[in-house]
Amino acid sequence: MPESSLYLTKFEHRAVIKFLVKKGKTAKEIFEETSSVYGESGTSSATVKRWTRLFQQGRETLEDDLRSGRPNTAVTDENIEKDNLEEICTRIVTVDETWIRQYDPESKQEPMQWIEKGERPPKKFKVEKSASKLIATIFWDCEGVLLIDYLPKKTTMNAEYYAGLLKKVREAIVEKRRGKISKGILFLQDNAPVHTARIARQALLETGFDEVNHPPYSPDLAPSDYFSFKNLKKDLRGRRFGDDEEMKVAVNEHFLAKDAGYFLSGIQALYKRCQRNLVTQVHGVMLCAAVYVMIHRASLVEAIVYNFG
Structure with missing residues (x-):
């Protein structure tokens, strides 16, 4: 044929x-x-x-x-919105960077414990974060993690390095998500300099992904920030790792323990956050209106008028 x-x-x-x-x-x-x-x-x-x-x-x-x-x-219209939301969520791929430390102490609230009336609370000593750490760049979608890259020590995270990661994640999608490329990737990243540099932009263009504009200073609209990294850090906090390899194993185990429904819920939460953001933060209008457009099959003008009245 x-x-x-x-x-x-x-x-x-x-x-x-x-x-x-x-x-x-x-x-x-x-x-x-x-x-x-x-x-x-x-x-x-x-x-x-x-x-x-x-x-x-x-x-x-x-x-x-x-x-x-x-x-x-x-x-019904409600079912159509649900179907469209499901379809859009299957197309989104998101990425962000985060520090992974050999030791990150628990917050003051996490080790709190009940004591009897009149009993003196146990002494708590100030514990510093470990100086040994790695930068992890994590790409994920509604089914799970696609690629985790740990920046080699004495290497700078720059546009050239990030451009190479974009090529790798496209290969990972082809290998792990059959049919996802042909459906069209909606790529969500923040406005960090390494993401917006000319070389990175060109690499993104070559992948064929459609980028969803992300408003500046909006971690509440970044799934990695409000969902995956938040839960990862909570899981790792208070644990000591002997070396970098132990850290990497712990990160992998954290994500492998999650099913597809876990990751889907993190992506779906973006829609609800966008609904709230549209009526509270003007700077978030582009991302939120774009999501509204995709879900409701509306125009960009319709989305803004509908949400701002």
């Missing part, structure tokens, strides 16, 4: 799904069958599930629903 014939439009993919639904195939069977034929250019599992459900409920059209009207199916 010619290579060009393996690339279908989204409507052609939907027609294939509809045909297989009519034959009585399940979403799982349809995904497996289309993946075996179309490979990397095939439709994602989430999209197959969504359209299989729609066709099973009696939907006939292959067209997208217009946001201003109700679809001629049993699917």
Whole structure:
């Protein structure tokens, strides 16, 4: 079969799904069958599930629903928003850097304990953070960690180094997430200088990822900051590691202990945070409006007007 014939439009993919639904195939069977034929250019599992459900409920059209009207199916606006949110979440890949220390003492609140009335509290000695630490760059999505890179000591994290990581994470996505590249990656990173430098921008362009603009000074809209790093640091705090390798093992064990639902919840939280942010922080409008646009199939102007009235 010619290579060009393996690339279908989204409507052609939907027609294939509809045909297989009519034959009585399940979403799982349809995904497996289309993946075996179309490979990397095939439709994602989430999209197959969504359209299989729609066709099973009696939907006939292959067209997208217009946001201003109700679809001629049993699917409600609420379900459409949920389906769109699921689809968008499967496309997001996010990244950030963080310090991992051989020893990071517990906060004052963490070791607190109850004591009897009149009993003197135990003495607590001031403990300093370990000077030995590594910079970890962690790429992850709704299914789990894609790539963890530890910056070699005496190496500077600069645009050239980061550009190399972008190439590596694309390779990791191809290897670990079949169909994700063809669906289109929504890449979310903050505005750190190494991310916005010309060399890094060019490398990002070459990956084919679509970058989602992130407002400055907004850790509350960075999934790594408000979710994954926060939980990782809490898990590692108070533990002593003999060397860098022990630190790396602990980080890997932390993430391996989490299921896909854990990571999905962290990505989905971005939507709710964007809803709050749109009405409280003007500087967050671009990221939040962009997410609103993708979920509701609206225009950027619609998103801003809807949320700001």
